[in-house]
Amino acid sequence: MSAVLKENAQPQADVVLSAKNIAKVFDVSAPWLNRVIERKGRSLLRAVDGVSFDIRRGETLALVGESGCGKSTVARLLVGLYDTSQGSITFEGQDIGVLKTAAGRKLRQKMQMIFQDPYASLNPRWRVLDIIAEPIREHKLLPESQIADRVAELLKHVGLNPADGVKYPHQFSGGQRQRLSIARALATKAEFLVCDEPTSALDVSVQAQVLNLMKDLQREDGLTYLFISHNLQVVHHVADRVGVMYLGKLVELAPKREIFDTPRHPYTRMLLDAIPDIKMTGKARTPVAGEVPNPLNPPSGCTFHPRCPHANERCKTEAPQSKFYGASIVACHAVEEGRI
Numbered sequence: 336m337s338a339v340l341k342e343n344a345q346p347q348a349d350v351v352l353s354a355k356n357i358a359k360v361f362d363v364s365a366p367w368l369n370r371v372i373e374r375k376g377r378s379l380l381r382a383v384d385g386v387s388f389d390i391r392r393g394e395t396l397a398l399v400g401e402s403g404c405g406k407s408t409v410a411r412l413l414v415g416l417y418d419t420s421q422g423s424i425t426f427e428g429q430d431i432g433v434l435k436t437a438a439g440r441k442l443r444q445k446m447q448m449i450f451q452d453p454y455a456s457l458n459p460r461w462r463v464l465d466i467i468a469e470p471i472r473e474h475k476l477l478p479e480s481q482i483a484d485r486v487a488e489l490l491k492h493v494g495l496n497p498a499d500g501v502k503y504p505h506q507f508s509g510g511q512r513q514r515l516s517i518a519r520a521l522a523t524k525a526e527f528l529v530c531d532e533p534t535s536a537l538d539v540s541v542q543a544q545v546l547n548l549m550k551d552l553q554r555e556d557g558l559t560y561l562f563i564s565h566n567l568q569v570v571h572h573v574a575d576r577v578g579v580m581y582l583g584k585l586v587e588l589a590p591k592r593e594i595f596d597t598p599r600h601p602y603t604r605m606l607l608d609a610i611p612d613i614k615m616t617g618k619a620r621t622p623v624a625g626e627v628p629n630p631l632n633p634p635s636g637c638t639f640h641p642r643c644p645h646a647n648e649r650c651k652t653e654a655p656q657s658k659f660y661g662a663s664i665v666a667c668h669a670v671e672e673g674r675i
């Protein structure tokens with residue numbers, strides 16, 4: 336039985352978000368072409384292609400994979416910034432299609448997104464106080480008289496000085512600005528944060544501080560994270576489970592320990608071989624071999640086969656299904672056939 340079916344058969348009580356067979360197809364034909372040719376002539380890019388996973392309350396699920404594999408597109412689908420082309424997403428059992436309606440207000444408060452570049456998401460002309468108060472005002476969560484106190488409390492909660500509320504975003508450092516966007520996300524008492532490369536633009540030492548803050552907040556407030564990063568060391572630090580994406584597909588989904596100790600998919604192994612040795616075992620690094628194929632013309636069968644050292648004829652023609660191996664879910668013929 337496929338992994339997807341198995342998961343469906345045993346819904347877990349603590350699942351906060353569930354994505355089932357989701358896809359996002361972008362029409363990337365030149366706009367003028369759309370007028371002169373039939374639909375079949377268009378260039379369709381499957382940025383996310385049949386991805387399924389659950390996120391459990393209080394956990395951090397990390398998504399990793401090379402640039403362009405679809406991580407940000409998944410993030411945007413989860414919070415309703417994009418519509419799905421296929422499949423369904425539910426949050427606490429409710430279809431997120433409701434986000435677009437008035438009835439979705441409560442749901443919108445619960446899910447927030449944090450981006451790589453906090454400067455771009457913080458209005459430079461507003462004082463921090465007003466930036467953080469905005470979602471509180473928008474959702475009418477508190478009377479005006481209590482907002483200043485709540486903002487001060489939020490600033491303290493993310494390790495900033497409440498007196499800094501009168502300042503503007505440019506008066507803060509990169510790390511402090513990311514703390515501001517976390518404070519704003521928490522202003523609505525959000526429970527689920529989708530974090531897209533939240534620390535990638537920061538210096539390494541600042542990165543660690545922000546990651547530690549996120550871990551502390553998770554513990555204190557019971558937050559659930561989808562955490563996107565191309566940096567496996569960061570993922571090793573924060574994740575409970577890890578999903579590995581390749582060309583829009585989830586090729587492996589497993590608890591962090593399984594991913595780092597017994598990676599099964601050849602692509603996961605390739606990514607791990609390319610990073611500095613986290614466990615200091617003195618293993619040499621091997622750069623990731625080959626290039627990601629053009630997503631407009633993906634390879635047949637298993638899309639990883641042209642780069643895979645274990646590919647055989649079946650891999651070239653037949654797309655592998657996701658299957659369980661212990662706690663890991665892997666889509667790979669070589670793993671299934673016990674060849675690796």
Ligand SMILES: Nc1ncnc2c1ncn2[C@@H]1O[C@H](COP(=O)(O)OP(=O)(O)OP(=O)(O)O)[C@@H](O)[C@H]1O
Nearest residue numbers: 361363382401402403404405406407408409565630
């Ligand atoms: N709005 C869009 N229109 C057309 N194509 C898009 C759009 N957004 C993303 N894509 C394409 O979809 C694929 C997945 O992109 P996505 O941004 O999700 O990847 P990513 O894993 O987040 O990459 P990165 O690590 O560089 O952030 C890429 O081929 C990208 O070019």
Ligand SMILES: [Mg+2]
Nearest residue numbers: 406407408531
């Ligand atoms: Mg991205």
